[in-house]
Amino acid sequence: QVQLVESGGGLVQFGGSLRLSCASSGSIRGIYLMGWYRQAPGKQRELVATITPGGVTNYGDSVKGRFTISRDNAKTTMYLQMNSLKPEDTAVYYCNYKVVLGGYWGQGTQVTVSS
Numbered sequence: 001q002v003q004l005v006e007s008g009g010g011l012v013q014f015g016g017s018l019r020l021s022c023a024s025s026g027s028i029r030g031i032y033l034m035g036w037y038r039q040a041p042g043k044q045r046e047l048v049a050t051i052t053p054g055g056v057t058n059y060g061d062s063v064k065g066r067f068t069i070s071r072d073n074a075k076t077t078m079y080l081q082m083n084s085l086k087p088e089d090t091a092v093y094y095c096n097y098k099v100v101l102g103g104y105w106g107q108g109t110q111v112t113v114s115s
Contacts, residue, residue: 002026002104004095009109012085016113020080022095022106027076033098034071036080038091038111048093049080062088085113 008020020036035050049059049069057069068081078095092108 002028004104004106006095006106006109009111011112014113014115016085017083020093022078024076028097030099031097034078035096036093037096038093040091087113087115089113
């Protein structure tokens with residue numbers, strides 16, 4: 001079964017940067033939306049950013065101007081460049097690929113921002 005694998009998380013200081021990657025272990029057909037979500041302890045999972053195969057992007061209000069979502073030309077690997085990180089960005093970050101009959105989630109990668 002195809003899986004999504006995130007990488008790039010870690011511990012960073014306030015104001016620092018990280019780049020997350022999400023790669024699929026196999027071919028996924030019919031992707032109509034790719035996105036990053038995050039979940040902090042005690043909070044609901046929230047949207048970080050999404051990107052369509054055509055490159056149209058959408059961002060959560062809390063990350064606008066600081067985070068950038070992108071994907072490779074083959075549209076199989078997705079990235080999240082995170083700049084000017086704040087302690088409130090601390091969470092487990094998940095990638096998601098939506099297809100017509102459902103979707104795929106990664107296992108999550110921890111991002112911790114120290115003050």
